[in-house]
Amino acid sequence: MILSVNDLGISFGGLRAVDDFHIGIEQGELYGLIGPNGAGKTTVFNLLTGVYRPDEGKILLDGDDITGLSTIEINRAGIARTFQNIRLFKDLSVLDNVKIGLHNRFSYSTLEGILRLPNYFRTEKEMNVNAEELLEVFGLKDEKETLSKNLPYGKQRKLEIARALATAPKLLLLDEPAAGMNPNETGELMETIRFVRDHFKMTILLIEHDMKLVAGICERLTVLNFGSVLVEGETEKVLNDPEVIRAYLGED
């Protein structure tokens, strides 16, 4: 199991934002986390990535306990994410955005950078090769010199995924990747996500409101409601569950 979470919980003041959350994701799985607005999905992501420290519970990544580690340590342990509102390094080029993702995988000291020692040129070259490979995969190679803020919306989403993958994660978290996309773009995005899973043998956990996307690519789902797990299981079964329908549409 790549990710195994048990009894995860956090309170903000008197509000129980996430309670007794649990999830188990297998290697190579495409897993969806859904739920009505305010159910606590993004809070779960923030707990998994160390933005918040959980009050209780345990998070195991590939068998290692990563509970309570910082965002940076968790990224190094192997979780990368994208954000609901795109967070690119907007005044840097597309290539630099991905190279920042490679930051911890290719290293030379600041002094080597200032003095331009051989290791600087060697490592920079390796980084360029790696980053360009990733951009090629996402069809962004022609725009590598473009400032990332000047990319069209759909490509910005792709770039964010490419940057996350550059950190060579074991688990990729996508927070509402289809937010703000039209049906065409969403269709293309579904292809991209599926491709990422197959090409990189990646395990993906995604939050999504677009049910077409969820039904189209997720193999299993967990439904969150008022901070706790309502239902989990195979996508088809979960989406037809009367409890889930009631949570989304309310009772008549």
Added chain:
Amino acid sequence: MKFTKQTKHDLITCGIVAAFYILVTILSATGHLSNHFRGLLVPLCYYAIAAVSLNLVVGILGDLSLGHAGFMCIGAFSSSLFSVAVKNSGLPSPLRFLIALVIGTLMAALFGFLIGIPVLRLNGDYLAIVTLAFGEIIKNFLSAVYLGYDEAGIHASFKSFQLQGEGKMLINGAMGIQGTPMDSSFTVAVLLLLITLAVVMNIVNSRTGRAIMAIRDNRIAAESVGINVTSYKMLAFTVSAAIAGCAGVLFSHNTTTLTASSTYFGYNVSIMILVYVVLGGIGSIRGSVIAAAVLYVLPEMLRGLSTYRMLIYSIVLIVMMLINWAPGAIAFRERYGIMAFLRRRNENRGKEGQRS
């Protein structure tokens, strides 16, 4: 050897400085420069160095610091202290200046680091105000301290005191440090400016610089890809303080009487350096150097106009601001500017190449 676009851009910046140096040296040798102008050359260089160092914090790291005159002050005093103390020991002056430079730079770096620990927890306006306060504290402390040595040892106090027998006052309160050897010269200053440019531009175009700019652009995303925000912020701030200290060393070795007065190290100087950075273009290293040179020399050259001097200076500031930042001016530059002209020419050549 093939250079990347960025490397070319950086080499041109260094080339501009070198060309300026050669031009001034020739004019000076043939007697075309007034004494007054020659006296401006070293200050011009240390303000350019200070502007580049501040740009590392304001433009590259994206934090506003108003305490850079304070770091200059530390560099100036610590290096002067050393130079005055060893003045009569027979140390050759280039070596003495080199050691003074190292001391001044390292002391400023040390204080940059120490001040950075509490200060870099803040953001935006708060950071600006606190760095401004630290700058003032440094200046006021150094203008109040008395330091001297005599037969009984070293004395330091906030009150004036009498030395016994043979001895020397090193820092004499508000009178500052007297008799710093004049080791700065235009050549040394230009060399230091070039080294500063190389250091800052190489940092910007390295893994370290990318991490710093990632923090500027989006702190949360930077953390999410595993960049240690605190340590890179500290690094940028410390390096910047060190370079400001280097500017201070040039300053103090260009004057025989060094006082920590607000004319030289007050917050108005910090703000003046910030003006160079902003008008040169935030984040543009080349811009900082050019703006510092133009805006430092201009009011000095206008001294003959006395009352109208500051009026003209302000108008130049406003015009530069408009040319740099007004959307209309940017659009105009993109369409009719030199770079656009060169680009069009290249494209046309490319087309002709295809035809033939």
